[in-house]
Amino acid sequence: MGRQRHTAALDTAGCPADRTRDLQGRNTVELLSGADMIARFLQDEGVEYIYGYPGGAALHIYDALFRQDKVKHILVRHEQAATHAADGYARAAGKPGVVLVTSGPGATNAVTGIATAYMDSIPMVVLCGQVMSHLIGDDAFQETDIVGVTRPIVKHSFSIRHPSEIPEVLKKAFYLAATGRPGPVVVDIPKDMTAPTERYEYVYPKKVKMRSYNPVTRGHTGQIKKAVEMMLKAKRPVFYTGGGVVTGKASEGLTDLVKQLGFPITTTLMGIGAYPQSDRQCLGWLGMHGSYESNMAMHHADLIIAIGARFDDRVTNNTSKFCPTAKIIHVDVDPSSVSKTVRADVPIVGPASSVINEMISLVQGQSISQPEALTEWWQKIDGWRAEREGKLYEPSKPGEVLKPQEVIEALCRVTRGEAYVTTDVGQHQMFAAQYYKFDKPNRLITSGGLGTMGFGFPAAMGIKQNFPDDDVVCVTGEGSFQMMMQELSTCKQYGVGVKIVNLNNASLGMVRQWQDLNYKSRHAHSYMESLPDFHMLIEAYGFTAITVNTLDELEPALERAFADKHELVFLDVKVDPFEHVYPMQVPLGAMRDMLLSKTERT
Amino acid sequence: MRHIISILMENEPGALSRVVGLFSQRNFNIETLNVAPTEDPSLSRLTVTTVGDDRVIEQITKHLNKLIDVVKLVDLTEGNHIERELMLVKVKALGAARDEVKRTVDIFRAQIVDVTPSLYTVQITGDAAKLDAFLQAMAPVGILEVARTGVSGIARGDKVLSL
Numbered sequence: 001m002g003r004q005r006h007t008a009a010l011d012t013a014g015c016p017a018d019r020t021r022d023l024q025g026r027n028t029v030e031l032l033s034g035a036d037m038i039a040r041f042l043q044d045e046g047v048e049y050i051y052g053y054p055g056g057a058a059l060h061i062y063d064a065l066f067r068q069d070k071v072k073h074i075l076v077r078h079e080q081a082a083t084h085a086a087d088g089y090a091r092a093a094g095k096p097g098v099v100l101v102t103s104g105p106g107a108t109n110a111v112t113g114i115a116t117a118y119m120d121s122i123p124m125v126v127l128c129g130q131v132m133s134h135l136i137g138d139d140a141f142q143e144t145d146i147v148g149v150t151r152p153i154v155k156h157s158f159s160i161r162h163p164s165e166i167p168e169v170l171k172k173a174f175y176l177a178a179t180g181r182p183g184p185v186v187v188d189i190p191k192d193m194t195a196p197t198e199r200y201e202y203v204y205p206k207k208v209k210m211r212s213y214n215p216v217t218r219g220h221t222g223q224i225k226k227a228v229e230m231m232l233k234a235k236r237p238v239f240y241t242g243g244g245v246v247t248g249k250a251s252e253g254l255t256d257l258v259k260q261l262g263f264p265i266t267t268t269l270m271g272i273g274a275y276p277q278s279d280r281q282c283l284g285w286l287g288m289h290g291s292y293e294s295n296m297a298m299h300h301a302d303l304i305i306a307i308g309a310r311f312d313d314r315v316t317n318n319t320s321k322f323c324p325t326a327k328i329i330h331v332d333v334d335p336s337s338v339s340k341t342v343r344a345d346v347p348i349v350g351p352a353s354s355v356i357n358e359m360i361s362l363v364q365g366q367s368i369s370q371p372e373a374l375t376e377w378w379q380k381i382d383g384w385r386a387e388r389e390g391k392l393y394e395p396s397k398p399g400e401v402l403k404p405q406e407v408i409e410a411l412c413r414v415t416r417g418e419a420y421v422t423t424d425v426g427q428h429q430m431f432a433a434q435y436y437k438f439d440k441p442n443r444l445i446t447s448g449g450l451g452t453m454g455f456g457f458p459a460a461m462g463i464k465q466n467f468p469d470d471d472v473v474c475v476t477g478e479g480s481f482q483m484m485m486q487e488l489s490t491c492k493q494y495g496v497g498v499k500i501v502n503l504n505n506a507s508l509g510m511v512r513q514w515q516d517l518n519y520k521s522r523h524a525h526s527y528m529e530s531l532p533d534f535h536m537l538i539e540a541y542g543f544t545a546i547t548v549n550t551l552d553e554l555e556p557a558l559e560r561a562f563a564d565k566h567e568l569v570f571l572d573v574k575v576d577p578f579e580h581v582y583p584m585q586v587p588l589g590a591m592r593d594m595l596l597s598k599t600e601r602t
Numbered sequence: 603m604r605h606i607i608s609i610l611m612e613n614e615p616g617a618l619s620r621v622v623g624l625f626s627q628r629n630f631n632i633e634t635l636n637v638a639p640t641e642d643p644s645l646s647r648l649t650v651t652t653v654g655d656d657r658v659i660e661q662i663t664k665h666l667n668k669l670i671d672v673v674k675l676v677d678l679t680e681g682n683h684i685e686r687e688l689m690l691v692k693v694k695a696l697g698a699a700r701d702e703v704k705r706t707v708d709i710f711r712a713q714i715v716d717v718t719p720s721l722y723t724v725q726i727t728g729d730a731a732k733l734d735a736f737l738q739a740m741a742p743v744g745i746l747e748v749a750r751t752g753v754s755g756i757a758r759g760d761k762v763l764s765l
Contacts, residue, residue: 147616152627156670159615176670211765212673214613336664339657 032202034163035194044204051082055102057129060194077486081458083113088459089269094122104142115153119449123182133190155183164200180215181334189578234303235373243270244308245594248352251441266294273438288314299592321590406437414558419471424456424480427509432475455484460498473499497566505577632751643697682758694744
């Protein structure tokens, strides 16, 4: 933060600007260098934080940022963290996250974060420095064809060819990132495009129009009518909703619709919180490690109403055995998601919010034609619920090592289910999603599609800076945390008070679980035999660390951790390394084929 | 089944690589590819022939449409259409075969566009099947070199692919 103070002292006028003058000497159009245009555009676009790391090709831009104080730049310790932090912010706030990196290694380090955002359809704009345009293609120092490298993992990319294009290209980048099916957009900026000596007219483009890009704004009315008719006639309906409802800001509408109809609802991992999980109609989430009742209900349903979900392989299991008796209504803003892996009977291409609202108006005043069938369906579902109630895991006995599940349950109690929870990837991710109860959307922040270890901590950092008064907790494991733990230094620099709950089982739990199940417990490289002393490590950065070994230490430690919202606290919780995540779908099976514990199978 | 998909897209750097990249990334196949600017220099027309069942072709057209640079596209094989490809072939033309080659060229309504004492360079246009047939007919004589443009096509009748 020190830098901003220097900024004010050095240059109170902000960006230096030439102005052309008309005959009376009045200012007309502003003249700015490419770098200053970028800084100004970000201000005009309302960007508050950008995450990045400087380097040769980006230095003009960094200088322009230094000479203003509206857009705050957060210096990360690795470019991957910049993308995850921007991504975390985008997921929590529903607005594009912004990243600035230099050419070559700076840009390639950002690739994993771009792919993470792409797989989960998260709006993000990544500004990459590039070598000077006359050097492109010469294998210049720190040159990478980043547009080429990222081509399969971006929604679109641009290369700046003239400084005067900058405002329009940036506007297009933000527009593309945030509309339709959102996604990351890369803007490649050769260094000579930002040269301080060359100035061009700057006007903030208020509107943008692209003849080749017109995202749908509403679904086909006839198809929606047909879908609603099927819904009213269904005997065993299930809503199956995904991240599209969260990013499409449609969770209120969805909740209304589901409550009006009285149907059960299950969400994907990405869709958690779009419908309150504490409500009776919510069956939890579905798929590979989804709840028993969700998977059973899906398998036995006669109508699946999929909204903003993409029938991912972690959900469907074997598509040829997927929901054998169900008709499928599929609502998605992206036509290429519809009928991609599972054929839809009623495809509806449109944004979740407008389609849901149309459905609500059609449902109003109507009643379902077979209420007794629905009652029967609920009895069946309640039966499945009762079968597994209290049998989800075996809690630890006094003096025994903790179960990871009980840590998450305690975390949920202490934070009253209201925290932003980010996760890394592995067993802890599944436990966090299973045992923390989310009643609001945008609260579980997790890398669902790409499954990026190292995502959670920087994502939490990005969220906390933008929501300083909320509790932000990263649930992680000692494997994932070590992939991005250098960001402790960033948290120290900017005073970011995230909480870290490290479920430390001293092994790569999910890998180990698969090895237990499929490789006769040959634990090839799933051990972490040389773990650091996390307590000392965290203290070396000047933060508080608490080690938790037993159940009676757990809640007091959590209470202590969440006592001060602005302090980073790390809980190193030693948990049972032999625990597995259940339920777990059986490979190549139907949705109902699940392992329920180490000894039970459906 | 074989499909001919014609695409109007922005004539921007990198646009072609996005189309080609999409095919390899999503495991679709390309049999031929043909691209050039249209009468409007800001637009290119790209024609690709590909093979796949209905599900694959549906995915191909949807994903192509999703590319930001793609303005419009049409699957020409869905309706009546004209398909053309141009091929230049160098064939051996020695002794008795020299006359035989000339006769075959006439039968196929091809043209000899360059001549040396030992070979003819033949230009032939038509659909891919006709070009294949010509190559088959020439094979016994000896084909030295083949250059094909890849398929280009246009719908019959009033249908127009334009902005």
